[in-house]
Amino acid sequence: MMKPALFALVASAAHLVAATKPNILFILTDDQDWHMQSLQHMPLLQKYLLHEGTLYSNHYCTVALCCPSRVNLWTGRAAHNTNVTDVWAPYGGYPKIVREGINDNYLPHWLQDVGYNTYYSGKLWNHHTVDNYNAPYAGGFNGSDFLLDPHTYQYRNATMTRNGGPPVNYAGEYSPDITAEKAYGFLHEALSHDNPFFLVHAPIAPHSNVHFFPEFLADKPMYADRHAHLFKDYHIPRTENFNPEVQGGVSWVKDLPRLNDTVIEYNDEFQRARLRSLQSVDEMVEKMVKILDAAGQLENTYIFYTTDNGYHISQHRMHPGKECGFDTDVHIPLIVRGPDVPAGHISDAVTAHTDLVSTIMHLAGGSVPDTDGLPIPLTKESEGESRHEHVTIEYWGLAIPEGVFGWYANNSMSDPGFYVPGNAAGNNTYKAIRIIGESHNLYYSVWCTGEKEFYDLKEDSGETRNLLAEEHSSAYYTLAGRSFDQIVPRLDALMMVLKSCKGRSCIEPWRELHPSGDVTSLLDSLEAKFDAFYDHQPKVSFAKCEVAYFRENEGPFDVNRFGVEDETAEGAWKWWHDAELKRSVENGANRGKWSDWT
Ligand SMILES: *[C@@H]1O[C@H](CO)[C@@H](O)[C@H](O)[C@H]1NC(C)=O
Ligand SMILES: *[C@@H]1O[C@H](CO)[C@@H](O)[C@H](O)[C@H]1NC(C)=O
Ligand SMILES: *[C@@H]1O[C@H](CO)[C@@H](O)[C@H](O)[C@H]1NC(C)=O
Ligand SMILES: *[C@@H]1O[C@H](CO)[C@@H](O)[C@H](O)[C@H]1NC(C)=O
Ligand SMILES: *[C@@H]1O[C@H](CO)[C@@H](O)[C@H](O)[C@H]1NC(C)=O
Ligand SMILES: *[C@@H]1O[C@H](CO)[C@@H](O)[C@H](O)[C@H]1NC(C)=O
Numbered sequence: 316m317m318k319p320a321l322f323a324l325v326a327s328a329a330h331l332v333a334a335t336k337p338n339i340l341f342i343l344t345d346d347q348d349w350h351m352q353s354l355q356h357m358p359l360l361q362k363y364l365l366h367e368g369t370l371y372s373n374h375y376c377t378v379a380l381c382c383p384s385r386v387n388l389w390t391g392r393a394a395h396n397t398n399v400t401d402v403w404a405p406y407g408g409y410p411k412i413v414r415e416g417i418n419d420n421y422l423p424h425w426l427q428d429v430g431y432n433t434y435y436s437g438k439l440w441n442h443h444t445v446d447n448y449n450a451p452y453a454g455g456f457n458g459s460d461f462l463l464d465p466h467t468y469q470y471r472n473a474t475m476t477r478n479g480g481p482p483v484n485y486a487g488e489y490s491p492d493i494t495a496e497k498a499y500g501f502l503h504e505a506l507s508h509d510n511p512f513f514l515v516h517a518p519i520a521p522h523s524n525v526h527f528f529p530e531f532l533a534d535k536p537m538y539a540d541r542h543a544h545l546f547k548d549y550h551i552p553r554t555e556n557f558n559p560e561v562q563g564g565v566s567w568v569k570d571l572p573r574l575n576d577t578v579i580e581y582n583d584e585f586q587r588a589r590l591r592s593l594q595s596v597d598e599m600v601e602k603m604v605k606i607l608d609a610a611g612q613l614e615n616t617y618i619f620y621t622t623d624n625g626y627h628i629s630q631h632r633m634h635p636g637k638e639c640g641f642d643t644d645v646h647i648p649l650i651v652r653g654p655d656v657p658a659g660h661i662s663d664a665v666t667a668h669t670d671l672v673s674t675i676m677h678l679a680g681g682s683v684p685d686t687d688g689l690p691i692p693l694t695k696e697s698e699g700e701s702r703h704e705h706v707t708i709e710y711w712g713l714a715i716p717e718g719v720f721g722w723y724a725n726n727s728m729s730d731p732g733f734y735v736p737g738n739a740a741g742n743n744t745y746k747a748i749r750i751i752g753e754s755h756n757l758y759y760s761v762w763c764t765g766e767k768e769f770y771d772l773k774e775d776s777g778e779t780r781n782l783l784a785e786e787h788s789s790a791y792y793t794l795a796g797r798s799f800d801q802i803v804p805r806l807d808a809l810m811m812v813l814k815s816c817k818g819r820s821c822i823e824p825w826r827e828l829h830p831s832g833d834v835t836s837l838l839d840s841l842e843a844k845f846d847a848f849y850d851h852q853p854k855v856s857f858a859k860c861e862v863a864y865f866r867e868n869e870g871p872f873d874v875n876r877f878g879v880e881d882e883t884a885e886g887a888w889k890w891w892h893d894a895e896l897k898r899s900v901e902n903g904a905n906r907g908k909w910s911d912w913t
Contacts, residue, residue: 336430336511337654337678338616340502340603343388343515344596345381345438345522347622348589350630350643351551353521356590359601360650364620368652369660371691373751375667375706379624379637379644381522382407382441384668388623389421391672391686393707396817398864400711406863408442413451420684422672423455426513429681434458434501437494437517438467445474445482452479458504460497462490468525470537470592489539491518491595498599499606506610511679516603520596521589521626523635523717531738533635533717535584538591545594546587556630556641556777563779564631565766567714567723567740568639571632578720582629585718589626617653617678617693619671630777634716634723640708640747640760640768641778655694662698665751666691667706669821687821703822704836707813708747708760712862713739742860746814748806750837755794759806763860769803797841804849805840811855811874828852829877848877 347353354360376384378394386392386399386407394400397415401407412418423433433456443453444464453461463482466474473490474482477497485493498516505512523533551557558574574582600620607613627643628635637644649666652658669688676683677690692698716723716738723740747760747768756772770778771792782789782799789799812824820827825834834840840849856870 336680338505338511338607338612339426339431339513339619339675339678340607340616341513341515341619341675342596342600342603342621343385343437343517344593344620344622345517345519346624346626346637347521347593347648348626348643349646349648350554350625351586351589351628353590353593354648356546356549357593357597357600359597360620363600363604364618364650364652365659367658368618368650369656369658369662369693371649371651371662371664371666373663373665374621374647374649375645375665375708375749376622376624376647377645377667377669377706377708378710379639379708380710380712381438381623382412384623385440386412386417388668388671389423390417391422391669391683391688393669393687393816393821394709395815395864396685396687400864401862402441404442406712409440409444409447409453410442412440418451418454421455422675423513425672425676425681425683426679427455427457429676429679430510431679432457432505432508432510432512434498434505434512434514435517436460436498436501436515438462438519439517441467443467448476448482449479458501460494460501462494462519465527468519468522468533470519470524489537489595491520491592491599492539494518495595495599495602499602502603502606506606506612513675513679516599518596518599520592523585532719533715533721534719535588536592538588539595542591542594546590549587549590550583551586551628554630554777555775556643556779558629558632559779561779562632563781563784565760565768565781565784566742566745566762566764568631568633571723573632574629574634578634578718579629581718581720582635585635586628614654617651617656617675619675620648620650621668621671622647628718631779634721635718636714636716636721638710638712638714638743640710640745640758642749642758642772642776645706645708645749651691651693653693657695660695662692663751664692664698664702665704665706665749669707685818687816687818689822703824704750704752705809705813705824706749706751707816707821708749709745709814710747711744711864713741714743715739741862744857744860744862746810746855748810748813750806750809752836752838755837757806759803759810761807761810761855763857765856769799769806795838795841797843801841801843801846801849802837804852805837807854808840808849808852808874809837811853811871814855814869815872827876828874830879831877834877845877848875851875 382402383394386397404410435456439461460477463474470490473485525533625644625647673683673688674690722738744763750757758770760768767783769782780787792799812827853871858868861868
């Protein structure tokens with residue numbers, strides 16, 4: 316039995332710790348764009364978050380699809396380490412999340428372990444349904460009200476489970492307003508306790524309105540009647556990549572026909588509807604800030620605002636949708652307001668969703684098991700610290716066109732699993748990297764078809780000129796005096812590391828290639844003395860186009876290390892060598908360069 320005096324001391328110390336930890340309010344929208352001016356159309360978000368906080372101008376999701384991206388966000392692990400790569404079972408969705416052990420091991424649990432009360436309102440995962448919500452219950456939250464499939468994306472027919480209770484239908488009510496009301500309720504509840512809190516509001520806006528039955532249809536999002544009059548004159552910015560006359564891209568993208576005026580008109584209205592749906596979110600931001608302020612907790616609360624992935628409409632001749640590696644789909648808004656976060660500031664640090672769990676756990680005074688991320692700089696001082704320049708992007712599966720005109724190539728890969736729409740494009744499996752430094756701003760990708768892309772976003776921000784395509788000259792592109800042909804092998808090697816990285820190798824990938832630590836950036840790697848080393852690295856490749864992450868499909872895994880004799884790397888080199896030989900024989904092509912490789 317504890318002595319009363321000692322007990323009082325322990326109790327008050329615990330209370331003190333709890334009281335000094337900051338609260339975290341996390342707002343997660345669904346499919347919000349950076350590139351079609353969504354932030355510019357949210358005046359209250361500007362007033363309360365942009366003017367009072369920091370905008371992260373180089374923030375990325377790592378998989379441009381709701382469910383894999385949310386798993387990446389809430390675990391801090393790359394998709395190749397969670398193996399949740401789709402929205403539906405068997406490769407994604409709630410059943411796969413449960414099977415991978417994530418339901419018992421992700422951010423809300425870790426926050427509870429360090430004294431936080433946790434709450435969630437809105438969409439948690441996909442394939443989290445009226446049938447499986449209780450088998451098992453979603454873990455980690457003290458209070459929750461989750462939207463459930465198959466009605467998650469029905470703006471006026473939401474069905475939700477509150478704290479694990481039987482699903483309740485809200486026919487006729489507007490989903491983003493319902494989830495906001497529930498979030499206010501949780502905020503009041505959280506504020507009534509002494510412990511710090513973590514509250515997520517994840518409304519469906521501005522996702523399209525989706526019916527799965529009788530057939531898949533993803534139409535314009537619905538908006539509240541009070542916003543119907545807004546943005547009648549809005550048009551999607553006619554940037555160079557908008558329904559371009561000359562199409563770029565690779566795989567299924569390069570074959571897309573140009574969109575006609577009927578579709579363009581529909582698409583403009585599609586984005587207007589998205590902007591209107593975001594007005595409910597905008598109002599919610601103000602109300603949250605006012606509740607926190609009235610409770611005297613605004614100055615002790617970090618507010619994060621972001622989305623799961625970006626969105627394209629008409630860019631690259633595409634119907635509304637995501638799932639691509641273009642910046643429209645992966646470059647997304649992130650705004651943070653809170654203690655010591657500079658107000659009205661724009662940070663150019665290169666950050667990703669992978670980093671947010673460690674950022675939050677750092678604020679909460681805890682640590683993250685097995686993270687592939689690095690806390691983002693929240694203060695002026697931390698912004699000066701050196702940071703890597705890369706983002707790892709990956710994707711396995713299909714590209715699903717949304718909108719009433721949405722239709723892409725028919726393909727044999729769209730195995731009719733759970734709700735898979737029949738008009739999706741296959742061969743949408745690729746790995747990519749974004750590299751952003753003072754002298755360069757690059758996108759590099761390798762596809763399951765063997766095709767590659769290299770965009771120089773300093774000259775071509777719309778990613779319309781693939782410098783690896785025959786019709787474009789790469790001769791102009793140099794970096795640190797080195798030619799294009801010297802640069803590409805460095806990117807290949809970096810991607811080799813990142814495609815299977817774990818922990819430190821995701822954060823400091825160059826160290827895997829140069830264990831001595833003297834190379835930490837693309838520019839460092841370009842020194843001529845490394846040319847032969849990079850020319851002889853195994854390269855990223857795929858045995859074929861697959862819908863999910865099967866290790867045996869994904870070519871070699873190990874890289875050579877500079878200055879290190881390594882038998883594993885020799886083995887990988889042989890694998891690559893043999894696989895290439897097999898492929899060249901199958902293609903019936905005698906690739907002239909074979910002798911160069913031996
Ligand atoms: C929230 O849940 C955690 C973990 O179950 C528990 O320790 C804590 O007491 C709960 N908080 C409240 C206010 O019930
Ligand atoms: C609305 O949700 C209810 C209850 O989940 C469901 O029975 C009904 O079919 C849905 N309506 C539509 C139009 O999908
Ligand atoms: C425009 O394209 C859509 C989708 O391909 C098609 O359904 C429609 O008939 C076309 N409209 C005109 C006027 O050509
Ligand atoms: C796909 O199949 C549908 C229906 O069978 C057909 O109408 C359409 O032209 C096909 N589209 C392509 C791009 O092959
Ligand atoms: C997918 O890529 C393979 C390999 O390049 C090609 O043979 C096939 O036609 C492509 N399929 C589609 C649907 O584009
Ligand atoms: C990913 O999950 C799928 C389905 O469960 C499985 O077949 C595959 O082998 C897994 N991939 C890896 C690399 O573990």
